[in-house]
Amino acid sequence: MSILKIAIQKSGRLYEESLQLLKDSGISVYNGNDQLKVTASNFPLEVYFLRNSDIPQYLIDGVVDIAIMGDNLLVEKGQGIQVAEKLGFSKCKVSVAVPKAFDYKSLNDLNGLRVATSYPKTVIDFFTSKGMTVDIHQISGSVEIAPNIGLSDAIVDIVSSGSTLFKNGLKEVEVILKSEAVLAVSPQISSESKALLSKLQFRIQSVLRSKKSKYILMNVPNDKIDEISNILPVLKSPTVMPLAEEGWSSVHSVIDEDTFWDVIDQLKEAGAEGILVCPIEKMVL
Known part of the structure; x- marks a missing residue:
């Protein structure tokens, strides 16, 4: 029997809301033992709990058929991956931030300066589109600390409430893009899996409509x-x-x-x- 394979973030901001969406869609997923792969008990669905940054490659390679992920990650790593549904939760921004003491007047103030980020492609594409160049310092986590330790002059990172920026003496000065959770589809999804996706998407749409x-x-x-x-x-x-x-x-x-x-x-x-x-x-x- 065909089974649909879905990837979701194994921890962090998307984990709880992704599981809740599946639950609201009538799908029972139990992961009390913190396994990395779990099969739903009442729908032909196999759930892969993955590190967020790895999910796009799993989709591209066809290891999973679909994924719940932030569309900011698709912009960074998801070439060829289609969005089946915008899900409306985990909304955030990918923004430029600088130290509070930085006398920021316009984006041109950052031309040629050092920018720390976990989203190098997004940053390069953005500044290139503005006719500017910056010196990229790629960091996997804790990007906000980079200006304080002298690693960069500015950062580009995800911003939700802005409290993390405030705690680290930073201020948001530009929004590169707005993001939310999406249901993304592998370019290698089979026709059998597409049929199951259609059933899942019907359920998800019913849940999303009810919330609105x-x-x-x-x-x-x-x-x-x-x-x-x-x-x-x-x-x-x-x-x-x-x-x-x-x-x-x-x-x-x-x-x-x-x-x-x-x-x-x-x-x-x-x-x-x-x-x-x-x-x-x-x-x-």
Whole structure:
């Protein structure tokens, strides 16, 4: 029987969220013994727990079929690897940072200077596109310490909250790219594995849609139902059920998280009362 092979980060910021996504997609993966390869109990999926920087090569070589990884790593090492789905979590930036005492006015201030980074290709491509050259010092970890020990004048690294930069006396001055977790696909994936990927992706999409939406119920005067229905950004049309009180109905629909408060304000102004909002576990189209 065919089995789909997926790589995820064995530790760090992507590990927990990747496992949670699989769990939310109805896939049981138990790794209580910290194994490097585990088979799901209820889906034809084999999970490889790998060092983050090694994942692109595993995809390129066809050792795994898919992976959950940051798209910043694809920019650095993922030539030929396609993105099947943006996952919306583990958002961060790849940014240029300099010591707080650096009198930074523009990117040109870094021309010819030393830059420490774990992303040499990304840095070279960025500065080259600006017509500039920098002296790259490649570091595997703890990039933030490089200016303090005299190894570099600036760094390029992942920035989430910025607290690590602050603790090391650095300030963010330029954003090279924005990143988030993605579902990446090996260029060597077989047709059998593609069929399994399609099933997995269907589940993942249902989970992602639910996280971006809310289920909403409200009491509406019958003469306001059409007006309320025109406000609601529904999948097809709202569900309308009569209430025990004559002249009123209960209207049910789905609302986008991003526009939630704007829509709520419009519904109240149109006459909706007793508005109840509920989370959605899955949303299957």
